[in-house]
Amino acid sequence: MTSSIMTKYSKVFLKQLYRMMVQIRLCEESLVGPILRGEVKCPVHLYTGEEAIATGVCAALSEKDYIFGTHRSHGHYLAKGGSLQKLIAEIYGKETGCSEGRGGSMHIIAPEKGILGAAPIVAGTISLAVGSALAAKIRREKRVSVSFFGDGAAGEGVLYESLNFAALKRLSVIFACENNLYSTHMPIRNCRPENNVFKIGIPFGIASFRTNGNEVLEVYEATKKAVGICRRNRGPVFIEFMTYRLRGHVGPDDNIQGTRTDIRPKEEIEEWRKKDPIKNFEKYLIKKKILKQKEIEKIRNKIQKKVTLAYKFAKESPYPKEKDLMKYVFKD
Amino acid sequence: MCLRINLKLENMRKVTYAQAINEAIYQTIEQDNRVFVIGQGCTSPWYVGSTCQGLIEKFGQERVIDTPVSENAITGVAVGAALAKMRPIVVHPRIDFMLYATDPIINEAANWHYMFGGKLSVPIVIWGIINRGGEQAAQHSQALQAIFTHIPGLKVVMPSNPYDAKGLLVSAIKDDNPVLYIDDRWLYKIKGNVPEKIYSVPIGKGKRIRKGKDITIVASSYMVWEAVGAVKGLIKGGIDAELIDLRSLKPLDTELLFASVKKTGRLVVVDGGWKTCGVAAEVSALVCENIFKYLKAPIRRITLPDIPAPASSALESIYYPKAKDICKAVKKILKK
Ligand SMILES: Cc1ncc(C[n+]2csc(CCOP(=O)(O)OP(=O)(O)O)c2C)c(N)n1
Numbered sequence: 001m002t003s004s005i006m007t008k009y010s011k012v013f014l015k016q017l018y019r020m021m022v023q024i025r026l027c028e029e030s031l032v033g034p035i036l037r038g039e040v041k042c043p044v045h046l047y048t049g050e051e052a053i054a055t056g057v058c059a060a061l062s063e064k065d066y067i068f069g070t071h072r073s074h075g076h077y078l079a080k081g082g083s084l085q086k087l088i089a090e091i092y093g094k095e096t097g098c099s100e101g102r103g104g105s106m107h108i109i110a111p112e113k114g115i116l117g118a119a120p121i122v123a124g125t126i127s128l129a130v131g132s133a134l135a136a137k138i139r140r141e142k143r144v145s146v147s148f149f150g151d152g153a154a155g156e157g158v159l160y161e162s163l164n165f166a167a168l169k170r171l172s173v174i175f176a177c178e179n180n181l182y183s184t185h186m187p188i189r190n191c192r193p194e195n196n197v198f199k200i201g202i203p204f205g206i207a208s209f210r211t212n213g214n215e216v217l218e219v220y221e222a223t224k225k226a227v228g229i230c231r232r233n234r235g236p237v238f239i240e241f242m243t244y245r246l247r248g249h250v251g252p253d254d255n256i257q258g259t260r261t262d263i264r265p266k267e268e269i270e271e272w273r274k275k276d277p278i279k280n281f282e283k284y285l286i287k288k289k290i291l292k293q294k295e296i297e298k299i300r301n302k303i304q305k306k307v308t309l310a311y312k313f314a315k316e317s318p319y320p321k322e323k324d325l326m327k328y329v330f331k332d
Numbered sequence: 333m334c335l336r337i338n339l340k341l342e343n344m345r346k347v348t349y350a351q352a353i354n355e356a357i358y359q360t361i362e363q364d365n366r367v368f369v370i371g372q373g374c375t376s377p378w379y380v381g382s383t384c385q386g387l388i389e390k391f392g393q394e395r396v397i398d399t400p401v402s403e404n405a406i407t408g409v410a411v412g413a414a415l416a417k418m419r420p421i422v423v424h425p426r427i428d429f430m431l432y433a434t435d436p437i438i439n440e441a442a443n444w445h446y447m448f449g450g451k452l453s454v455p456i457v458i459w460g461i462i463n464r465g466g467e468q469a470a471q472h473s474q475a476l477q478a479i480f481t482h483i484p485g486l487k488v489v490m491p492s493n494p495y496d497a498k499g500l501l502v503s504a505i506k507d508d509n510p511v512l513y514i515d516d517r518w519l520y521k522i523k524g525n526v527p528e529k530i531y532s533v534p535i536g537k538g539k540r541i542r543k544g545k546d547i548t549i550v551a552s553s554y555m556v557w558e559a560v561g562a563v564k565g566l567i568k569g570g571i572d573a574e575l576i577d578l579r580s581l582k583p584l585d586t587e588l589l590f591a592s593v594k595k596t597g598r599l600v601v602v603d604g605g606w607k608t609c610g611v612a613a614e615v616s617a618l619v620c621e622n623i624f625k626y627l628k629a630p631i632r633r634i635t636l637p638d639i640p641a642p643a644s645s646a647l648e649s650i651y652y653p654k655a656k657d658i659c660k661a662v663k664k665i666l667k668k
């Protein structure tokens with residue numbers, strides 16, 4: 001990050017980015033204890049380490065823009081304005097959750113914020129995002145749709161079909177690929193002949209590029225550019241965000257080699273810890289005198305309180321009632 | 333009470349259901365160089381339970397092929413390999429993910445032999461694992477056996493215990509047709525007697541697990557164990573139920589089914605899938621159509637309600653049918 005980039009942004013904006021990343025991190029890490037204690041029962045895919053992507057992308061969107069997510073979407077949901085309380089309540093299977101306790105961590109939604117759904121069938125929401133862009137186009141709205149998906153999803157044929165159709169119809173979709181180098185137990189070298197997912201957009205004539213997904217301002221700039229392209233009806237755009245999940249695939253198991261799940265070299269995880277998007281952004285903000293250490297602590301404490309309150313809300317909320325088992329199969 | 337059929341106990345050890353699957357794969361790959369396993373997680377010691385443990389170490393990457401997340405293509409690849417004289421086992425760690433593969437399964441594999449006048453068959457095992465509960469919710473908990481049982485040209489087996497898990501997988505691999513091998517993670521830790529050597533259990537043959545005279549309970553896969561629990565409870569109440577494990581949904585052992593219902597005159601059909609157009613509906617229809625006059629009471633079905641799987645354990649706890657629901661249905665039929 002150069003200082004010229006830094007001066008482009010208001011202090012307020014930079015602090016907003018910082019706060020959002022910290023909120024996502026504290027939310028994610030707060031789940032570790034409850035998962036280990038069995039208080040949280042649903043599968044939870046933590047976003048720890050990837051906060052800069054959701055934060056930077058959503059900062060470049062407006063509230064009316066649409067997003068679709070995956071199994072690992074707490075960050076997307078929060079960054080797009082989803083309620084933390086409703087998220088934690090959902091993870092606790094409570095009626096006050098964003099999906100009324102029917103979905104759990106892997107199925108979260110907030111239509112009023114443009115979050116049309118995050119669901120865990122790999123690549124399952126990519127074509128849906130394209131469809132939302134088609135809807136916007138038919139209605140002549142200047143909306144952009146973002147499809148978040150992982151490197152693993154690039155194995156599914158529906159991604160390529162979606163790229164083609166979106167390009168053919170010049171739809172305002174941003175294909176936001178979060179490349180964290182793993183798909184469950186498989187390193188990307190065992191999934192793809194080469195590790196440059198963004199190139200799959202090129203044959204379709206789609207503006208396609210790769211950026212550092214651990215630098216929130218780079219993510220923001222890349223997305224702003226993509227949004228601009230879309231708003232000029234020059235979409236779709238494909239962005240590959242290079243990142244790493246500091247936690248393992250699911251739950252707090254870090255998938256370290258030599259442990260039960262035996263997947264990732266310890267040194268690799270250590271290397272990526274040095275690229276922690278929050279720590280690095282924090283350092284810059286301090287260096288540029290945008291934040292002081294004291295303020296950082298204040299921000300963290302404030303967010304921690306918000307997280308604690310969300311747990312209180314979730315725990316005090318009622319479970320869905322047995323008599324309502326049938327509810328929501330159809331809209332009345 | 334006899335809840336097992338008579339098996340020669342020599343050379344048997346107690347192994348888990350997951351281990352039994354592992355042995356079937358291991359021994360068939362060892363025996364037949366056309367057999368290979370392909371699909372997500374088959375090189376992992378935990379991704380598909382422990383079913384694939386040790387395979388990659390023993391047989392290497394040509395016979396044990398872990399794959400990208402590409403269910404449609406990978407299943408098609410397996411179908412193609414089967415057309416070219418191999419005998420692939422394609423594994424889907426969750427049957428929900430296999431929905432991406434419905435084209436190669438339903439349009440291609442199921443139809444190939446018929447639509448080309450018998451010129452080529454598709455000797456493939458499509459192995460889909462049901463993985464329910466645990467607040468995993470709608471997209472990770474489905475039991476989709478009925479969809480595949482509906483399709484002409486597909487055989488469907490659903491073993492309930494380690495002995496059948498091994499024997500039916502061996503039969504499925506040896507079969508010249510596409511066979512859907514559907515199991516359930518809830519069964520993986522169940523232990524039972526399994527012969528060490530390779531053997532097969534015939535596809536299309538059910539098994540009477542308990543002889544009884546008052547009512548017939550038909551179940552398959554994990555639901556057999558809920559039915560076993562129900563039978564035990566019913567005995568205490570003086571009800572003598574006969575329990576049949578279908579083992580194969582297609583072809584279905586109507587001989588065994590009809591003989592039992594003719595004797596008892598009453599039937600409860602238990603299935604882990606949904607009710608509408610489900611396996612239980614088919615079994616009921618077969619009985620009504622063929623041996624209606626033997627029925628002394630209406631048939632009852634114990635299935636999932638026609639609702640997607642909820643996440644919250646508060647709802648999960650009433651969503652999945654249990655032994656007590658089977659007991660209740662039996663007692664209603666017997667007016668007890
Ligand atoms: C169709 C389908 N196949 C397989 C799975 C199991 N699964 C869940 S997440 C995942 C890997 C996804 O990897 P990636 O897209 O890179 O996302 P990440 O978990 O790394 O964020 C897989 C294979 C699934 N949910 N859906």
Ligand SMILES: [Mg+2]
Binds near residue numbers: 183
């Ligand atoms: Mg990934």
